[in-house]
Amino acid sequence: MRVYLDHNASTRPHPSVVRAMARFLDEDFGNPSSIHAAGRAARDAIERARDQVARLVGVGRDELVFTSGGTEGNNLAIRGGAEAARAADPRRTRVLTTSIEHPSVLAAALALELRGFAVTRLPVDASGRLDEDALERALGSDVALLTVQAANHELGNLLPIARLVERAHAAGVWVHTDAVQAAGKLPLELRALGVDLATLSAHKLYGPKGAGAVYLRAGCDVSPHTVGGHQERERRPGTENVAALVGFGVAAERAVEEGGAWAAHVEALRDRLEAGALALGARVNGDPGARVGNTTNLSWDGADGELVVESLDLEGIAASTGAACTSGSLEPSPVLLALGQSPAQARTAVRFSLGRENSAQEIDHVLARLPEILRRVRSAMA
Numbered sequence: 281m282r283v284y285l286d287h288n289a290s291t292r293p294h295p296s297v298v299r300a301m302a303r304f305l306d307e308d309f310g311n312p313s314s315i316h317a318a319g320r321a322a323r324d325a326i327e328r329a330r331d332q333v334a335r336l337v338g339v340g341r342d343e344l345v346f347t348s349g350g351t352e353g354n355n356l357a358i359r360g361g362a363e364a365a366r367a368a369d370p371r372r373t374r375v376l377t378t379s380i381e382h383p384s385v386l387a388a389a390l391a392l393e394l395r396g397f398a399v400t401r402l403p404v405d406a407s408g409r410l411d412e413d414a415l416e417r418a419l420g421s422d423v424a425l426l427t428v429q430a431a432n433h434e435l436g437n438l439l440p441i442a443r444l445v446e447r448a449h450a451a452g453v454w455v456h457t458d459a460v461q462a463a464g465k466l467p468l469e470l471r472a473l474g475v476d477l478a479t480l481s482a483h484k485l486y487g488p489k490g491a492g493a494v495y496l497r498a499g500c501d502v503s504p505h506t507v508g509g510h511q512e513r514e515r516r517p518g519t520e521n522v523a524a525l526v527g528f529g530v531a532a533e534r535a536v537e538e539g540g541a542w543a544a545h546v547e548a549l550r551d552r553l554e555a556g557a558l559a560l561g562a563r564v565n566g567d568p569g570a571r572v573g574n575t576t577n578l579s580w581d582g583a584d585g586e587l588v589v590e591s592l593d594l595e596g597i598a599a600s601t602g603a604a605c606t607s608g609s610l611e612p613s614p615v616l617l618a619l620g621q622s623p624a625q626a627r628t629a630v631r632f633s634l635g636r637e638n639s640a641q642e643i644d645h646v647l648a649r650l651p652e653i654l655r656r657v658r659s660a661m662a
């Protein structure tokens with residue numbers, strides 16, 4: 281039996297997504313900037329996708345800039361947003377973020393340091409909850425942007441975005457949220473949350489890889505970091521990946537139509553897995569009181585996470601130790617280190633992220649295999 285429990289790394293595009301995309305790789309292959317019928321068909325498809333994604337996250341269609349995914353989106357929103365805020369007010373030269381962000385956010389913050397910004401990485405407690413007093417102290421008239429994720433990729437922790445927006449706006453500071461791990465998993469109304477900028481990625485919500493979007497609140501802007509054509513109102517020039525954006529749109533529409541229905545099913549399976557793991561001596565990393573419903577991050581003392589993941593893989597079970605872009609490296613997860621764990625502790629973490637196609641039978645299969653896997657890993661380490 282093959283069991284896929286790595287949906288925070290990527291999800292299987294729904295068959296209706298694949299079908300919709302195929303047409304735009306084949307018969308309707310025109311360039312959406314062309315004025316003939318083939319071009320118009322591609323343009324209409326992109327604009328339909330924009331409506332579908334806008335509906336998923338409760339924003340206006342004109343507030344979305346399509347990108348190649350979450351990494352590019354975070355670069356555009358964070359680097360472009362901070363630069364635009366500094367251009368509007370040259371005193372705003374500081375960027376605030378948290379110490380548990382995705383590597384693409386950490387890298388964008390580093391790039392801003394090279395451009396003369398100071399970056400403050402706000403601490404979290406042992407469960408990954410943000411230190412809001414530290415945020416309050418850091419907010420001021422020198423801050424250009426606060427970037428804080430909506431849901432953590434490794435722990436599933438949910439951050440209190442609406443409250444953070446209120447605090448930041450009181451200091452005149454724009455807020456960006458990396459909503460890649462939240463969109464499609466829970467109701468997400470970006471306009472109601474009050475954020476100025478947000479990042480989305482299609483392949484975390486049963487769409488294709490290589491498609492995403494940045495929400496740009498009306499009245500808020502980003503300095504583009506790619507120049508070229510006039511696409512996406514010049515915020516992201518380049519011929520659009522029509523098929524992928526069409527797939528993104530269909531995935532968003534499906535999430536609107538049926539997301540709530542399967543979210544409860546996924547959460548029940550996650551709880552079943554977690555209860556079984558706790559009975560096998562696991563510790564839960566993160567904040568069980570405020571998490572997305574599909575994720576559990578578990579540690580077993582004395583069992584190296586990388587070895588557990590490799591042993592699970594030998595049994596046909598896909599899980600991971602952390603962000604896909606850092607797993608495979610020998611470094612312990614920066615997220616778990618930020619929680620105050622020692623490198624040795626952090627190396628024991630295993631992330632299970634469930635999805636709509638998982639079943640109770642699969643979870644029971646994993647739980648049945650785990651005791652032997654843990655025994656083997658521990659004896660290999662002894």
Ligand SMILES: Cc1ncc(COP(=O)(O)O)c(C=O)c1O
Binds near residue numbers: 352
């Ligand atoms: C929180 C978060 N932000 C950004 C990204 C990057 O998205 P993409 O893979 O579309 O570049 C990921 C992907 O793992 C993520 O989990």
